[in-house]
Amino acid sequence: MKRRAVLSSFGALIGASAISACAQLETTASEPLPAPKEIRGTGDLAVAIARADGKVAIIDTTDQKIIAEVPGIGDLSHASIVYSRDARFAFVFGRDGGLTRIDILAQRITHRIIQGGNSIGGAISQDGSLVAVSNYKPGGVKVFNSSDLTQVADIPCDSKTVGLVDAPGQKFVFSLWDKGEIWITDFSAGNKAAPAITRFENIGRNPYDALITPDGRYYMAGLFGEDGMAQLDLWHPEKGVTRVLPNYGRGEKKMPVYKMPHLEGWAMAGGRAFVPAVGRHEVLILDTNTWQEVGRIPVLGQPVFVMARPDGRQIWVNFAHPDNSNIQVFDSETLEQLVHLKPGPGVLHMEFAPRGEKVWMSVRDSHEIHLYNTDTFQLLTKLSLPSPSGIFMTARAHKIGL
């Protein structure tokens, strides 16, 4: 048995100076885990972040109810989640460097570590065995066993890292904010502590976020310091990083980085990408073969997430403050508005049922999660949750780059 140090206080904020000492700590309950609350399949479960309270809610999306809350997960502003391949364990990436493994059947934390001082986002490897976290402080990327959060690899790079994604071939790809680089780390060979690293330098100034296309082929980083996006074709890394979308990033005026649209908020459907314009009240439409702009949709505010219903028939858009109580839905073919919803103040996130018949929506400032029928746009139910942000269905376990 591996020896484990026990950290008594879940979710404690710790300074960067304590990081290296704590990086391998693992918080584990002293008593054995209780039996799962209920025998059930895990395909229809979701986890929603309650950001202000440092907790998550587990949602049964069939019964449309919150079935449990799990507290003690630290600073959950900008938190995200990935799932184990059996769809039983949720890995929560907190802003405070916390990495928390939750058993959604037992409805409790199994492992929690503070792996960095300030982190943003993570990913799970193609085979589900590795979980990677990108760090602002101390920078770099750390990689852990998904079974127990023991550390597998430490990849320092003298830079904040952003836009960390998994890619086919047991790879993680990420960008270096301070150095303008993209790194591919390949864990497919034997020595997981020393992955093969491919570096791409001079990709542009200050990549602030990135995305990977749903097929896992194109990795694209947004640049805070320059216009255009840095694109890497993972089928052809030998061709290097190219600049695409030369006008992307040119808003009316430069925006602070926290106002930049999320790059995960790109919708890919039917050979087109629907993309939030930066600093403009528009959704850009790109041809994903040429990556040229082929159209625009005027919208009511600065779009944040632009999401396609899973069948690609509809495009759903939410907005930055002061327009963040609105949702606009467009026909992806005619580009006409189908409906203008006003769920309430602070619509932060949308998550479609994997086959698209419904959409879950977090309405932060009314402390509600809403569920809509995507054909009738009828509000089906509201769930109470303090300051909800991200909502993540377990079907993500089976997707590349999510």
Next chain:
Amino acid sequence: MKRRAVLSSFGALIGASAISACAQLETTASEPLPAPKEIRGTGDLAVAIARADGKVAIIDTTDQKIIAEVPGIGDLSHASIVYSRDARFAFVFGRDGGLTRIDILAQRITHRIIQGGNSIGGAISQDGSLVAVSNYKPGGVKVFNSSDLTQVADIPCDSKTVGLVDAPGQKFVFSLWDKGEIWITDFSAGNKAAPAITRFENIGRNPYDALITPDGRYYMAGLFGEDGMAQLDLWHPEKGVTRVLPNYGRGEKKMPVYKMPHLEGWAMAGGRAFVPAVGRHEVLILDTNTWQEVGRIPVLGQPVFVMARPDGRQIWVNFAHPDNSNIQVFDSETLEQLVHLKPGPGVLHMEFAPRGEKVWMSVRDSHEIHLYNTDTFQLLTKLSLPSPSGIFMTARAHKIGL
């Protein structure tokens, strides 16, 4: 409580004359179901058909082991499976008209009915509430509650039905072999016993199978009696059924219907479809915007299933007798052969891990299921199972048209 008749013998073949009397019978164990064998997530489970023995095997794809066998499922030649939205229940469509609901956590049958005399294939509705079965005898389609297999709707149509699929908007779509029609049945309104039906007549002679594109937009039926395929754009049913691929179906000579390629065996990747040619040793490449042929790959035999690795990077092909001990894998971009595998006699089916790192393969006549790494093409393990055919992972629960 609904009263249930108990059918004592699982898997009994019954004649067409007994169908109407038996259609509502439900086989339920007299004792309560045992507890699941193991508390676990269901995201990494698969069910494989052992066709000669009327049983299925439940596979843990993480541990790469068969964890249970469930017997008593009748005639499983050409059987297929869909999953409940919680990925706990598998619905097995048998050739004998049997519809069987299996709890893969409890590892046993919960309900089984003989709903027709000779059936082929079924589907589960977008919201997971309805299971539909298409029948050769007595023809038509029957629809059942997914929770208990009670009948919801009977849709007679004086024809064998084929190519039954689910489509967005709580629809089922199927084709009428004897009458040359395509029907859309819409269960989104209140009265599930009387779905709205849209009929398309004169679509071509003897549709023998059909497919729906992964986005749920295009329904395409192969025609046994004519060349070309009948295509229905479900985004625009008002435009009617059009004929596409005018040369599709023109083989060197006419083939018996049982030798026709499976239309589920089309691979869609990156705006192209990779399609088994009929009666020729070729894979056709189609542009999915224009549905025009844009290329061909010569292969070693009559292809049956042409499948894309989930990232679209590779095309895997298996073959009809006498070449059915082979697998060829092609690069989807260069169209070059990457590897020629010889797993053994009777390679019937392939199922990729949802993120593509591995592929499961049934090798009927050596009574084995093989698992390959899709990057190295290394054989990772073999499992013993008598006459395996279809392999179905639970991630299908979350896909349109599967």
